[in-house]
Amino acid sequence: MNPTQLATLIKTTAYDLGFGFVGIARAERMEPEEARLEAWLNAGHHGTMRWMENHFDKRVDPTKLVPGARSVVSLLYNYFPADDTPSREAPKLARYAYGEDYHRVVRGKLRELVARLEESIGAPIDGRVFxxxxxxxxxxxxxxxxxxxxxxxxxxxxxxxxxYFFLAEIISDLAPATDTGIRDHCGTCTRCIEACPTEAISPAGYVVDGSRCISYLTIELREAIPEEFRGRMEGWAFGCDICQEVCPWNRFSTPHREPAFEPHPDLPGMGEREWREMTEEVFRRVFQKSAVKRTKFSGLRRNIDFLAEGTDPVED
Known part of the structure; x- marks a missing residue:
């Protein structure tokens, strides 16, 4: 099987499993990206996420993460919901967290993809999925x-x-034909920059101060949310989709077809009162398979209380 045929096999098999887009790059050290990551970390934009300082060489060189790697297959898996009720009124939930945890769902798809490829190729693949x-x-x-x-x-x-896609990769010893990048189409648009209520996106764009991002504040930050962000969270209790909601390119988003990403039956009907009065029992029932579990009940409770303080009580 020549490189072009192998690339076609990878893509057609991935599409058959539900991946929306697939691209292939050569596994090599990422020199421009390495410099940007180092500058971002030096600026402290990762906040308390100290783990991002670890394994720097593996982050920028896939051959150190997967010895002998020759290619990186990148895959996109759609999660845009048909019903975005949980993201319309506070407390709001990021769309990617409506259904089951994407780590488990997409990883299962990747493993099946590798198994199918190995069967078609007739040989084991030396690599890892991420x-x-x-x-x-x-x-x-x-x-x-x-x-x-x-x-x-x-x-x-x-x-x-x-x-509105999850990103996934297969880094392996396969050597299919590679694809080329596409040019930036953002143009003069600054909607995401202007819409971010915490000013996390730099004035010129392309750099996000993670320590100011609402997703970081509501998920990654384990301590109290800084007072400077009170009244600026736009009602988000877990994650944030503002910069996606205002992006003109998302007018092309279409609903996913993944049953596992459908929300728990109780979630769309949860209003402000239900969120504010949520018990740990309800949390466990509604979010037992969701990525929302990352915050634990105490973290989500902190976020909801932070949003509620200073607002009018919910009327009976």
């Missing part, structure tokens, strides 16, 4: 593989489908 689970610069690999470009909000933007 879904936001190791020191991999996922967005940068996706851009290198031509599945989109890095937007001013620093998310991967696909010209046909926007940005």
């Amino acid at each position: 879904v936001d689970s190791a020191p991999v610069l996922e967005r940068d690999w996706a851009a290198r593989a031509g599945t989109g470009w890095t937007g001013k909000n620093t998310l991967l933007l696909n010209p046909k489908a926007g940005s």
Whole structure:
């Protein structure tokens, strides 16, 4: 099987498993990205996420993460919901967390993809699969593989489908034909910059101060949310989709077809009162399979209380 045939096999098999876009890049040290990551870390934009300082060489060189690697296959898996009720009124929930935890769902798809490829090739593949689970610069690999470009909000933007995608990778010894990157189509648009209530996106775009991002404040930050952000959270209790909601490219988003990403039956009907009065029992029932579990009940309770303080009580 020649490199072109192998690339076609990888892509057609991935599409059959539900991945929306697939691109392939050569496994090599990422020199431009390395300099940007180092500058970002030196600026302290990772906040309390000290783990991002670890394994620097593995982050910028996939051959150190997977010895003998020759390619990085980047895959996009759609999670845009048909019903976005939980993101309309406070307390709001980021769309990616409506259904089951994406790590488990997409990783299962990747493993099945590798198994099918090994069967078709007739030989084992020496490599690893990743879904936001190791020191991999996922967005940068996706851009290198031509599945989109890095937007001013620093998310991967696909010209046909926007940005509501999970990113995943297969780093292996396979040597399929590679793809080329596509040019930046953000142009003069600054909607994401202007819409960010915590001013996390730099004035020129393309750099996000993670320590000011609402997603970081409501998920990654383990201590109290700084008072400077009170009244600026726009009602988000877990994650944030503001820079995606205002992005013109997301007019091309279409609902996913993944049953596992459908929300718990109780979630769409939860109003402000239900969120504020949520018990740990309800938390466990509604979010037992969701990525929301990362905050634990105490973390989500902190976020809800932070949003509620200073607001009018809910009327009977």
